[in-house]
Amino acid sequence: MNKDIINIGIVSKGRLKEESEKILKKNNLKIYTEDGERGLVAKVKGRKNIRVLFLHAREIIDQLSLGNIDLGISGFDLLKESEINIQKNIKVEKKLKFGFATLQLAVRKEFIDVFTTLDLDEVAEDYRRKNKKLIRIGTKYPNLTRDALYKRGVTNFTIVKSLGSTELMPAMDTAMLISDISSTGTTMKKNHLRPLSDGEILKSQACLLSSKKSKSKKGLQGLIKLFSK
Amino acid sequence: MKSKNSSNKILALIKSQGFNKIELDSVLETKYILQRSGENFRKYLFSFYNSNGEELCLRPDLTISSVLRYAQGNRFNKEKVFYTGSAFRKSYNKKNILIKQIGMEIFSSKDENKDDREIIDTSIKVLKKTGFKKAKVEIGNFKLFELLIQKLSIPQRWKNRLIKFYWNKEYFSQLLKRLDSNSDIDPFIVAGDHKTYLKMKKEYPKKMIAGRTYEEIIERYERKINDPRLTKTGKTSSKIIKEFLKIKCSLKDAPKKLNAFYKKYNLNISVAKEFFPISTSNQKDLKFEFSTSSGRGREVEFYSSFIFSIDVKIKGKTKTFIAGGRYNDLSSKKLGLRKIPAVGAAVNLAVYE
Numbered sequence: 001m002n003k004d005i006i007n008i009g010i011v012s013k014g015r016l017k018e019e020s021e022k023i024l025k026k027n028n029l030k031i032y033t034e035d036g037e038r039g040l041v042a043k044v045k046g047r048k049n050i051r052v053l054f055l056h057a058r059e060i061i062d063q064l065s066l067g068n069i070d071l072g073i074s075g076f077d078l079l080k081e082s083e084i085n086i087q088k089n090i091k092v093e094k095k096l097k098f099g100f101a102t103l104q105l106a107v108r109k110e111f112i113d114v115f116t117t118l119d120l121d122e123v124a125e126d127y128r129r130k131n132k133k134l135i136r137i138g139t140k141y142p143n144l145t146r147d148a149l150y151k152r153g154v155t156n157f158t159i160v161k162s163l164g165s166t167e168l169m170p171a172m173d174t175a176m177l178i179s180d181i182s183s184t185g186t187t188m189k190k191n192h193l194r195p196l197s198d199g200e201i202l203k204s205q206a207c208l209l210s211s212k213k214s215k216s217k218k219g220l221q222g223l224i225k226l227f228s229k
Numbered sequence: 230m231k232s233k234n235s236s237n238k239i240l241a242l243i244k245s246q247g248f249n250k251i252e253l254d255s256v257l258e259t260k261y262i263l264q265r266s267g268e269n270f271r272k273y274l275f276s277f278y279n280s281n282g283e284e285l286c287l288r289p290d291l292t293i294s295s296v297l298r299y300a301q302g303n304r305f306n307k308e309k310v311f312y313t314g315s316a317f318r319k320s321y322n323k324k325n326i327l328i329k330q331i332g333m334e335i336f337s338s339k340d341e342n343k344d345d346r347e348i349i350d351t352s353i354k355v356l357k358k359t360g361f362k363k364a365k366v367e368i369g370n371f372k373l374f375e376l377l378i379q380k381l382s383i384p385q386r387w388k389n390r391l392i393k394f395y396w397n398k399e400y401f402s403q404l405l406k407r408l409d410s411n412s413d414i415d416p417f418i419v420a421g422d423h424k425t426y427l428k429m430k431k432e433y434p435k436k437m438i439a440g441r442t443y444e445e446i447i448e449r450y451e452r453k454i455n456d457p458r459l460t461k462t463g464k465t466s467s468k469i470i471k472e473f474l475k476i477k478c479s480l481k482d483a484p485k486k487l488n489a490f491y492k493k494y495n496l497n498i499s500v501a502k503e504f505f506p507i508s509t510s511n512q513k514d515l516k517f518e519f520s521t522s523s524g525r526g527r528e529v530e531f532y533s534s535f536i537f538s539i540d541v542k543i544k545g546k547t548k549t550f551i552a553g554g555r556y557n558d559l560s561s562k563k564l565g566l567r568k569i570p571a572v573g574a575a576v577n578l579a580v581y582e
Contacts, residue, residue: 109425110429110438111438111439111441112423113449121393123449126445150272153397173437173440175439176441
C-alpha cells in the first residue's frame with residue numbers, strides 16, 4: 001500500500017454502507033468510483049491522498065489490525081468478537097449513531113421452562129446426563145458467547161459455528177439455542193425464538209475505528225478529528 | 230537456585246512420609262477434559278490434533294493428570310503419591326502460563342479424616358523444612374455450606390444453584406441478588422409461557438423441539454411452578470447466607486461460633502470435630518484460622534469438603550505457598566470417570582520467583 005495514501009474501509013453493502021457514505025458526505029468527502037457501481041475502490045473528490053475501500057465488515061477489522069487500512073467503519077460486535085491480538089491493534093475513535101444491535105441468547109418459544117441462563121445451565125446438565133452429549137449453541141460469535149456463558153457459570157455446551165441464518169438452527173435441530181445479533185428482535189420472533197431474560201451478551205453499534213499501526217500517518221489525525229465532530 | 234534447593238528438600242521430605250514418586254503425562258487426550266467439563270477448560274487449553282485427528286492438549290492441571298493416571302491404570306487400592314512438574318495454561322499474563330508445582334495426593338482413602346489430617350500435617354512439615362517461620366493456615370469446609378443450604382426454605386433448584394456456584398464469588402453474589410429481589414422474573418413473559426404450556430399439554434408428548442421433547446419441557450416447567458421461589462423466604466435465606474459467608478475466626482473458636490450461628494437461625498445443625506482435621510493447632514508461629522469462604526474466588530471448584538491454604542510473607546507480600554483439600558467428586562463429576570475419593574495439596578514453587 002502507498003504510504004502517503006490514507007485508506008478508509010467501509011462496508012460494501014446494506015444499511016451500514018449507506019450510513020457510512022452519509023458520514024463521509026456530511027464531512028465534505030464526496031466519493032466516486034471509476035469502475036461503476038460494482039467498483040470496490042473509490043476516490044474522494046479533491047483529496048488525492050484518501051482512498052475508500054468497500055469491504056466485508058469483518059474484513060475491515062482484520063485489515064485495520066494489519067495496518068492495510070488506516071480508518072474504518074464497522075460494528076463494535078465484530079471488533080469485540082475478534083481475537084485479542086487483533087483487538088489490541090485497533091482503537092475505537094467514536095461510537096456512531098447507527099447500526100444499533102444486541103447480541104443475545106435465545107431459545108425456542110416452546111422452552112417455557114428456560115427463562116434465564118440458570119435454567120439453561122440445568123437443562124444443559126440434564127441433557128449431558130441423559131444423552132452423554134453436550135448441548136449445541138449456534139452462533140457467528142463463538143468468542144463472545146463462550147465468555148459470556150463462562151461468566152454465568154454455564155460450561156456444559158459446545159459451539160456450532162453459524163455462517164448465516166442462525167435463527168433457523170433450533171428449528172433444524174442443528175443447535176438447541178442460538179446467540180445472535182438482533183436490532184429489533186423481529187427476525188427472532190418470526191422464527192419462534194425468545195431471548196433469555198439475562199441473555200444479553202453485548203450492546204453494539206457502528207464505530208469509527210483506527211489502526212494503531214497508522215498512528216503517525218500524515219493527515220490521519222486531522223481526518224479522525226473531522227469524523228469525531 | 231534457591232527454588233531448586235527448596236524443591237529438592239520438599240521432595241525428599243514428602244518421600245520420607247511414605248509417598249511414592251510418580252511421573253505424569255505431559256500430553257493428555259482432550260476428550261477426557263472436555264467431555265464432562267464442557268467448554269470451561271477449553272479457555273486455557275493448549276490443544277492440537279495428532280495425525281489421526283485426535284485432539285490432544287498439554288496438561289492444564291497436575292491434579293487432573295494424577296487422577297487420570299490413577300483411574301486409567303485400573304487402580305483401586307489406597308495410594309499415596311507425589312510428583313513435580315508444570316501445568317500449562319493459556320494466559321495473557323506470561324507469568325501464569327507455566328504453573329510450577331509439587332503435588333501430593335492420597336487416592337481411595339479408607340479413613341478420609343485421617344488422610345485429610347495427613348495431608349495438612351505433611352504440608353506443615355514442608356513449610357517448616359523450607360525455612361518459613363511464620364505463616365497463616367486457613368481452613369474451610371465446603372460441606373458446612375452445603376449443610377446450611379439444605380436447611381433453607383428455598384426451592385431445591387435454587388439450593389443446587391447456590392451449591393454449584395459457591396466457588397464463583399462474582400456470579401454467586403449476582404445469584405443472591407436475584408434470590409433477594411425476584412428481579413429476574415417478568416410477569417408478562419410468565420403469563421405468555423403459561424398459555425404456551427396449556428397448548429403444549431394437548432400435543433403429542435414425544436414431539437421434539439430443538440433436541441428436547443415436549444414431555445421433558447412440560448415436566449420441568451411443572452416442577453418450577455409447583456415449587457415457586459417466594460420473595461419473603463428468598464430474602465431471609467439470602468441474609469443468612471451472606472452472614473454465614475462472613476464468619477472468620479481462629480480455628481479454636483470455630484465450632485463455638487458456627488454452632489451459635491446455627492442456633493440463632495434455628496437451623497438444627499451442630500458442628501463436630503471432623504470438620505477440622507487438624508492435629509497441630511498448638512504450633513507456635515503458625516496462625517490457624519477458620520473461614521467459611523476459604524478458597525472462594527480461586528479456581529478450586531472441584532473441592533468437595535475440607536479445604537486449606539498456607540500463606541507466607543515474602544518481601545512484604547502475602548503469597549499462597551501450599552493449598553489443597555478433598556476432592557471426592559472431581560473424577561466422576563468433572564472427568565466422567567468412576568468416583569475416586571481423594572485428598573491432596575500442591576506446593577506453589579512460583580513463590581520463589
